[in-house]
Amino acid sequence: MSAGGPVAKAPVDVTRLAAVDAARAARLLDEVRAATLAGRRTRLTPRPVIGQSWERVRRSGVDPEHDVRAGLLTREELERRRAASPLRHVLPVLREGLLSVADVAHHIMVVADADGRVLWREGHPSVLRRADGLGFELGADWREDVVGTNGVGTPAVVRRPVQVFAAEHFVRSHTTWTCTGAPVTDPRDGRLLGVVDVSGPLRTMHPATLAWVDSVAKLAEARLRELHLASLERLRAVAAPMLARLEGRAAVVDRDGWTAAVAGMPYAPRIALPKSPSPGPGWLPALGVCTLEPVADGWLVRAGAEPDPDDGARIVLDLTGPRRWTVAVTGSAGSWTHGLSPRHAELLYLLAAAPAGRTAAELAGEVFGDPARTVTVRAEMSRIRRYLGAFLDHRPYRFGADTEVRVLLPDDPRDLLPHSTAPTVLRGRGTPPGA
Incomplete structure (x- = not known):
């Protein structure tokens, strides 16, 4: 970032230093942040994941000296997003894995959707009040390109767990805070569902928090996988007698196209459906011309003739x-x-x-x-x-x-x-x- 070219020797080893002396680590990071953002020569650089985030945030126009408070979701929109989020099914897993320790350690647990909107927030009351002062509220937008480097927005971009320690935050008012977030992805297709984050004042956090939060996020993904397999099993019980009465190629899939059973055609784990499927004739990439009929919690897909490769697509x-x-x-x-x-x-x-x-x-x-x-x-x-x-x-x-x-x-x-x-x-x- 320096106009004089790269002069730094090595990234700050936050994990090792914070485990020994969190206050000293915070002071050193503050010096690195100030020098890096000012383009001054410094013997140390931020960690690569943080430095790359700062570069993205600067290009987004976030001001490191001023808070950005995006408008909160309305109560109605918050409830709508909660009801639509698959993460609602794994809240018990997240609470059991994170909340008991978080409350004792003066942390809070935050669950955000793929858009960076805070959908659930629980934990120690005093820390919740401090989070309010940072705009870390229900319905707030914590995307990286809105509020800078943080434990919700940055893991959503890089798709891996990230701890943002003290002055590794891009916005100055966040530098007394430490956030540790891990993405939660759909185990069926890798789609980002949201981020689970544990946050709190600098003095309460530990580098081992990263492995802890990541482990709980993986438990949540495993639970989503179990729920999906159970739902397909229930749909399969409905599909088997239905397909037995049909001739030709047919399949029964859930609302997202995941296959419960097939007849007259090779099994494929998923059949790509339109974004908003509706009953009647249509065209699907895997099957060509076909007909969709609603069944319990899914669709009966009846295929026509074998599709030919599409020239000139x-x-x-x-x-x-x-x-x-x-x-x-x-x-x-x-x-x-x-x-x-x-x-x-x-x-x-x-x-x-x-x-x-x-x-x-x-x-x-x-x-x-x-x-x-x-x-x-x-x-x-x-x-x-x-x-x-x-x-x-x-x-x-x-x-x-x-x-x-x-x-x-x-x-x-x-x-x-x-x-x-x-x-x-x-x-x-x-x-x-x-x-």
Whole structure:
């Protein structure tokens, strides 16, 4: 960030220093923050995850010297979001894993949705009052590009657990606070559901909080997986006798397209449905022309003739958003859009950047830095092929020769897939690999 070029020696080792002397760690971080934001020479730098966040926040126009209080959600909108959030099903897991310790240690537990809106907030009363003073209230917007580096917005961007210790916060008024957040993702498709965060005054926090919060977030994801499997089992009991009476290709799926049972066709874990499915004839990417009929907690999908590969299709890979990405397909049979997980967005970008294609080993080397991890790559590409199907070739993996592919990128290249460390993505950001 310094106009004179990089002069720092090493990032601050917050974890080790805070475990020994939290007050000294806070003073050192305050010096690093002040020097870095002023562009002055300093012998130490912020940790990479923090320094990269500060760069994003500066580009967003957040003022480090002034609070930003985005408008709170209305009570009606807050309740609507709570009712729609899958995180409501795992509140008991989060409370059991976090609240008892948080209350004793003078922390609070915060659960935010994928948009960074605080949906639930519980914990020690005095800390809740202090959080009110920071604008950390129910319905508040704590996205990184709104309030700066923090334990809700930053984990949502980088898609991994982050502890933001004291002056690692970008906004000065937050620097007496420490937040530790972990993303909670949908175990079915990797979609971000929200962030669980434990926050409190600087003196009450410990570096081990990061592992604790991450573990509880993973327990919540495991519970969501159990609930999903149980719901499919219930739907399967309804689907089996129904499909036994039908001829031709058919499937029963839940409201999100996850398959409970099939007849006359290969099993696929998920059938991509329209964003707002409705009864009647339609077109689905995996099946072609078909008919949807509502059943209990899902849909009966009755397929027509086998679909042919669609020549001359157009694919638009939209990577403009900081947290959400999509692939849209337009062909002779219709149009559809599919939301992408961080890994699928990364893999499709890599394929778009290499029209001649990439082998599984090449993709593994790009994504994981290990060409031997081909099993993982093949599993992910198999999942991608479930919704892109005929539009992707393999051996090597690539978009079909008759498919027009367009990639929409962020206005600022540095905002491209901020979670990714793949060398091709780093070059797309203008960041040398290893920097």
